[in-house]
Amino acid sequence: xxxxxFEYHRAHDLDEACRLLSDAGEDAKxxxxxxxxxxxxxxxxxxxxxxxxIDRLPGLSHVVIxxxxxxxxxxxxxxxxxxxxxxxxxxEVLRDAAGLVGHLPIRARGTFxxxxxxxxxxxxxxxxxxxxxxxxxxxxxxxxxxxxxxxFFEGLFTTALEPDEILTEVVLPGxxxxxxxxxxxxxxxxxxxxxxAVGWTAQRGRIGRPRVALGGVADRPLRSTLAEELLEGExxxxxxxxxxxxxxxxxxxxxxxxxxxxxxxxxxxxVLTVRALAEAAGFPATVAMEADR
Amino acid sequence: xxxxxxxxxxxxxxxxxxxxxxxxxxSRHTLADVLREQLGLTGTHxxxxxGVCGACTVLVDGAAVRSCLVFGVQxxxxxxxxxEGLAAADGRLAPLQQAFLDSHGLQCGFCxxxxxxxxxxxxxxxPEADAEELRDVLxxxxxxxxxxxxxxxxxxxxxxxxxxx
Numbered sequence: 159x160x161x162x163x164f165e166y167h168r169a170h171d172l173d174e175a176c177r178l179l180s181d182a183g184e185d186a187k188x189x190x191x192x193x194x195x196x197x198x199x200x201x202x203x204x205x206x207x208x209x210x211x212i213d214r215l216p217g218l219s220h221v222v223i224x225x226x227x228x229x230x231x232x233x234x235x236x237x238x239x240x241x242x243x244x245x246x247x248x249x250e251v252l253r254d255a256a257g258l259v260g261h262l263p264i265r266a267r268g269t270f271x272x273x274x275x276x277x278x279x280x281x282x283x284x285x286x287x288x289x290x291x292x293x294x295x296x297x298x299x300x301x302x303x304x305x306x307x308x309x310f311f312e313g314l315f316t317t318a319l320e321p322d323e324i325l326t327e328v329v330l331p332g333x334x335x336x337x338x339x340x341x342x343x344x345x346x347x348x349x350x351x352x353x354x355a356v357g358w359t360a361q362r363g364r365i366g367r368p369r370v371a372l373g374g375v376a377d378r379p380l381r382s383t384l385a386e387e388l389l390e391g392e393x394x395x396x397x398x399x400x401x402x403x404x405x406x407x408x409x410x411x412x413x414x415x416x417x418x419x420x421x422x423x424x425x426x427x428x429v430l431t432v433r434a435l436a437e438a439a440g441f442p443a444t445v446a447m448e449a450d451r
Numbered sequence: 452x453x454x455x456x457x458x459x460x461x462x463x464x465x466x467x468x469x470x471x472x473x474x475x476x477x478s479r480h481t482l483a484d485v486l487r488e489q490l491g492l493t494g495t496h497x498x499x500x501x502g503v504c505g506a507c508t509v510l511v512d513g514a515a516v517r518s519c520l521v522f523g524v525q526x527x528x529x530x531x532x533x534x535e536g537l538a539a540a541d542g543r544l545a546p547l548q549q550a551f552l553d554s555h556g557l558q559c560g561f562c563x564x565x566x567x568x569x570x571x572x573x574x575x576x577x578p579e580a581d582a583e584e585l586r587d588v589l590x591x592x593x594x595x596x597x598x599x600x601x602x603x604x605x606x607x608x609x610x611x612x613x614x615x616x
Contacts, residue, residue, distance in 0.1 A: 192525070263591055
């Protein structure tokens with residue numbers, strides 16, 4: 159339960175971080191809060207030869223709305239989103255999601271950017287990055303790139319980031335009028351068995367530009383374009399939501415593991431989809447609960 | 452025969468329970484390792500070493516963190532508080548520790564330092580007495596002995612006492 163040896167370098171600014179990372183080669187990893195990485199290193203599931211510590215880099219922990227878009231600095235701690243004092247119109251679901259991440263001590267250290275770079279299929283921020291069509295900023299000595307969320311998650315713990323790139327910011331270009339996130343785990347703070355996030359923009363009482371994103375049901379977070387097509391232009395109703403939930407469940411081929419069978423994940427994902435849609439629509443909780451069959 | 456790598460050593464300065472300490476740490480040693488092995492503060496316990504059980508919880512700059520998920524070298528310049536810092540110098544227990552005794556909030560005591568530090572951070576925020584929020588916070592840590600009710604009662608008792616002040 160002790161990590162292997164590595165060379166540790168602390169960066170004092172972003173340029174130095176990029177330089178240290180590219181000098182250290184492909185076996186180097188960036189560390190900030192370390193709540194995912196150090197656990198993996200302790201179990202020797204990860205054995206980086208070098209760590210570049212960006213935990214204290216200035217200028218990367220902002221949460222700000224500019225021209226209707228939400229910009230989240232990569233070093234924003236989960237707890238800062240959970241306890242954000244300001245109103246985030248259109249992005250309120252992020253505050254709900256923040257409280258679902260692990261436990262309070264994990265939220266004190268873990269970062270928004272770290273979670274997205276780590277790309278756990280059941281991570282709340284990864285699912286929300288897909289939901290909001292986020293743009294992910296990556297910086298290296300070679301320059302800056304912006305990556306679209308829908309092309310960012312490539313596989314199991316694998317992203318489109320190059321080994322010498324540092325994720326610095328995530329931009330959510332626009333908010334939703336209606337949104338919700340629901341997750342299920344067997345114990346408080348465990349990784350989700352499944353989680354569903356939904357969002358839409360209400361247009362004259364109908365669902366406009368719906369988005370449905372799921373976590374824990376594949377090797378990466380997923381968007382359900384099937385669900386989105388069913389919802390587009392429709393009036394919210396429990397009948398509609400139950401149909402969507404059933405079809406989403408049928409469309410999934412989730413992995414089976416120690417924690418849940420594939421069938422169980424599929425059913426949980428379906429139920430959570432119905433509940434998230436009902437919550438986003440503002441239906442009373444009791445109505446959503448009756449939908450479980 | 453493969454060579455054993457030279458240890459990657461770093462000098463750090465860290466305040467531990469109010470005392471400034473200068474230590475040379477190997478980068479792969481967690482804060483928990485440094486506290487226990489190099490500073491002799493074995494009150495911080497290792498239950499799982501992958502961030503699940505919370506027995507290793509300490510305060511870093513006032514926030515409860517899992518010391519098995521922080522490398523010692525990362526707390527250079529920071530203030531760390533451990534369970535050893537709770538009781539007074541003459542051995543008098545802190546109100547929270549006394550409350551754990553009074554409410555039977557410990558049996559084997561292995562998880563207790565982690566719960567004490569978690570609760571210390573929570574109480575410093577001067578929260579409203581909210582049973583559900585307290586359960587949510589206490590659910591951060593695992594206890595195999597008590598069933599958690601005594602722990603919740605202990606923290607609630609201190610919270611109510613604080614409200615009376």
